[in-house]
Amino acid sequence: MATTVWTQRLLEQITKARVWRSIFRHGPARTNRTRSLAVFGNLSLHILPVKVREKSLAVRATYYLGSISFFLFVVLTVTGILLMLYYHPAVPDAYRDMKDLVYVVANGTFLRNVHRLAAQAMVLAVFWHMFHVFYRGGYKPPHEFNWVVGVGLLLVTLFLSYTGYLLPWDQLAFWAITVGTNIIGYVPLLGRPIRFLLLGGHIIGQNALLRFYVLHCVILPLAAVVLIAEHFWRIQKDGGLTVRDDNEREE
Amino acid sequence: MSEKNSYEVGFSSDAMKEPRRIVFITRNTSAKVKGDVGPQLMSYPHVILREGIVFQILTIVLVALALFWDAPLEQLANPLLTPNPAKAPWYFLGLQELLHYFPPIVAGVLIPTLVVVALMVIPYFGVNIQGEPLWGRSRRTRLQIFLGVFVTLFVFLAIYQAWTVLVPSVLVAALAFVPYFQPSGTSRFVRYLMSRTLPWWVMTWFIAVALTLTTVGTFFRGPGWSWVWPWR
Amino acid sequence: MSMPSEGKEKTPQKPEEMTPVSRRDFFNEIAGCALAIAGIGATVVTVEYSSPNVLFEPPTTFRAGSVDDYPVNSVTYLQDQQVYIVRTEKELWAMSSVCTHLGCITQWKPESNQIACPCHGSKFERDGKVQAGPAPRPLPHFSVRLAADGALVVDKLEIVEETEILRV
Numbered sequence: 116m117a118t119t120v121w122t123q124r125l126l127e128q129i130t131k132a133r134v135w136r137s138i139f140r141h142g143p144a145r146t147n148r149t150r151s152l153a154v155f156g157n158l159s160l161h162i163l164p165v166k167v168r169e170k171s172l173a174v175r176a177t178y179y180l181g182s183i184s185f186f187l188f189v190v191l192t193v194t195g196i197l198l199m200l201y202y203h204p205a206v207p208d209a210y211r212d213m214k215d216l217v218y219v220v221a222n223g224t225f226l227r228n229v230h231r232l233a234a235q236a237m238v239l240a241v242f243w244h245m246f247h248v249f250y251r252g253g254y255k256p257p258h259e260f261n262w263v264v265g266v267g268l269l270l271v272t273l274f275l276s277y278t279g280y281l282l283p284w285d286q287l288a289f290w291a292i293t294v295g296t297n298i299i300g301y302v303p304l305l306g307r308p309i310r311f312l313l314l315g316g317h318i319i320g321q322n323a324l325l326r327f328y329v330l331h332c333v334i335l336p337l338a339a340v341v342l343i344a345e346h347f348w349r350i351q352k353d354g355g356l357t358v359r360d361d362n363e364r365e366e
Numbered sequence: 367m368s369e370k371n372s373y374e375v376g377f378s379s380d381a382m383k384e385p386r387r388i389v390f391i392t393r394n395t396s397a398k399v400k401g402d403v404g405p406q407l408m409s410y411p412h413v414i415l416r417e418g419i420v421f422q423i424l425t426i427v428l429v430a431l432a433l434f435w436d437a438p439l440e441q442l443a444n445p446l447l448t449p450n451p452a453k454a455p456w457y458f459l460g461l462q463e464l465l466h467y468f469p470p471i472v473a474g475v476l477i478p479t480l481v482v483v484a485l486m487v488i489p490y491f492g493v494n495i496q497g498e499p500l501w502g503r504s505r506r507t508r509l510q511i512f513l514g515v516f517v518t519l520f521v522f523l524a525i526y527q528a529w530t531v532l533v534p535s536v537l538v539a540a541l542a543f544v545p546y547f548q549p550s551g552t553s554r555f556v557r558y559l560m561s562r563t564l565p566w567w568v569m570t571w572f573i574a575v576a577l578t579l580t581t582v583g584t585f586f587r588g589p590g591w592s593w594v595w596p597w598r
Numbered sequence: 599m600s601m602p603s604e605g606k607e608k609t610p611q612k613p614e615e616m617t618p619v620s621r622r623d624f625f626n627e628i629a630g631c632a633l634a635i636a637g638i639g640a641t642v643v644t645v646e647y648s649s650p651n652v653l654f655e656p657p658t659t660f661r662a663g664s665v666d667d668y669p670v671n672s673v674t675y676l677q678d679q680q681v682y683i684v685r686t687e688k689e690l691w692a693m694s695s696v697c698t699h700l701g702c703i704t705q706w707k708p709e710s711n712q713i714a715c716p717c718h719g720s721k722f723e724r725d726g727k728v729q730a731g732p733a734p735r736p737l738p739h740f741s742v743r744l745a746a747d748g749a750l751v752v753d754k755l756e757i758v759e760e761t762e763i764l765r766v
Contacts, residue, residue, distance in 0.1 A: 443704075448715075448716055470699065591719045
């Protein structure tokens with residue numbers, strides 16, 4: 116790709132060096148063999164199959180809804196971690212930190228907006244993805260278990276959104292969570308103990324905020340990562356994405 | 367040749383003389399036919415680059431919207447003062463609207479649990495592999511069952527005055543009846559409806575009800591959860 | 599897998615004798631039970647850990663002034679405690695202001711003589727009975743006592759019947 120001879124020679128020297136070759140082992144992915152190795156030999160990429168069916172890459176096949184859901188999760192993680200730098204999950208501080216982020220911190224409003232927008236978009240994308248997979252029959256054997264993993268991911272997404280909703284500690288947050296936790300209290304037998312554990316007490320206060328924070332930032336993202344990995348892995352192992360053939364029956 | 371020379375190597379083309387095993391079918395299985403997979407492409411570069419493009423488009427859209435659309439921040443949480451109305455986040459507003467009609471244990475616990483269980487069970491419950499349409503076979507019995515279910519649901523919803531659920535159910539059921547009364551599909555739309563399967567109709571009904579509930583909960587409910595017209 | 603001596607036991611005449619278990623299976627079963635006990639124990643320990651023993655929440659028993667602080671035929675809302683003190687000509691009671699439907703805080707509306715919940719439109723009478731809306735139960739009454747110095751003492755943890763009222 117380099118144009119001058121000088122840069123070409125420099126790149127050659129770098130890429131032939133021992134240090135380089137110890138990291139990048141297979142060379143540029145220009146043959147089918149090295150392309151296979153680029154995916155198969157890569158820690159994060161080998162969850163994908165080495166080859167895919169051409170039909171599944173069309174936009175109309177999936178509208179890339181699954182990919183969009185995943186990328187929104189990535190965006191939420193990155194913006195979320197940045198927001199964590201200024202947020203204290205304590206009762207007088209939380210609201211103050213929100214004002215801090217919105218009015219004082221450089222690009223604070225922007226990051227918060229991206230986070231909230233991506234959260235709403237992810238709930239929407241996940242629902243749309245589920246309905247679209249249903250309508251194209253992607254749940255039929257051998258993909259049954261992946262569908263169940265997907266429903267689990269839907270629940271994790273909704274719960275992530277719900278726990279995050281409390282964190283600004285404003286009127287909107289407080290009362291939305293009040294209604295929600297009271298509904299949980301209606302579950303027979305286990306409802307009140309679960310509510311007690313979730314809130315760390317009887318009221319929505321200090322303990323509740325901290326527990327929702329831990330759920331939102333640690334427990335649920337870990338669960339999401341594990342389920343996402345299983346979701347991608349199952350697609351590879353079950354034979355790839357389902358596509359419709361021309362007779363409108365799925366393959 | 368094969369009669370004279372018994373040491374000849376190779377198969378005779380006469381299957382009666384030299385039967386060859388073609389398929390071995392074990393009991394209780396059917397012969398699996400693996401369809402043609404179709405043309406394939408290497409994940410790198412085709413998948414990786416397309417996903418990269420999707421990610422970039424997504425980021426651009428998110429950034430553009432975030433520059434103009436501010437996230438809300440109301441007053442400090444006050445446990446002593448409930449705002450009027452107190453609404454859940456939009457994806458739970460459908461549930462909150464349902465809570466208006468049914469007691470909390472039904473609308474808050476029973477129905478969401480049933481919905482989640484039903485979703486999980488979809489792939490294991492009578493999967494319609496061939497995609498047989500709803501009115502494909504035994505139309506009269508199916509009509510009776512369908513009418514029975516529909517009337518029961520209608521009466522139940524009317525007793526609880528759950529209009530927000532009733533209206534989309536009636537609309538979807540009306541659409542489902544169309545192919546029964548017009549079997550010789552005239553327009554493309556009717557032919558499309560004719561080919562829809564039962565799971566398709568159930569999911570469409572579910573989405574219609576959920577959308578209606580959420581829309582009403584978002585735009586048509588004001589203080590005290592009373593009915594308001596959004597343009598007022 | 600079985601020892602020769604156990605092999606002889608394999609030909610019993612009595613059908614109710616137990617089939618011998620090999621040493622490997624026995625130890626596997628023991629190990630499985632040990633793991634199960636450890637797993638259950640870990641879960642119980644975690645759940646008990648997550649359940650707080652000390653709660654830093656506002657006190658539930660409070661003094662509410664004296665009877666004369668409340669005019670006859672009035673409903674007074676004590677905001678800090680979220681409690682209504684209702685006084686009629688001959689009676690006085692303390693009532694929770696938390697709507698029994700989903701926990702929103704109700705409001706006393708003197709113009710319509712009703713306690714209304716803003717969340718889903720539940721309406722209660724002055725004595726807590728449900729008049730309209732999705733609330734399943736009436737507003738609970740709290741116990742009210744007269745202390746030695748004549749002050750009213752309300753205990754929010756003690757819920758009493760509507761018939762238990764203070765006669766004033």
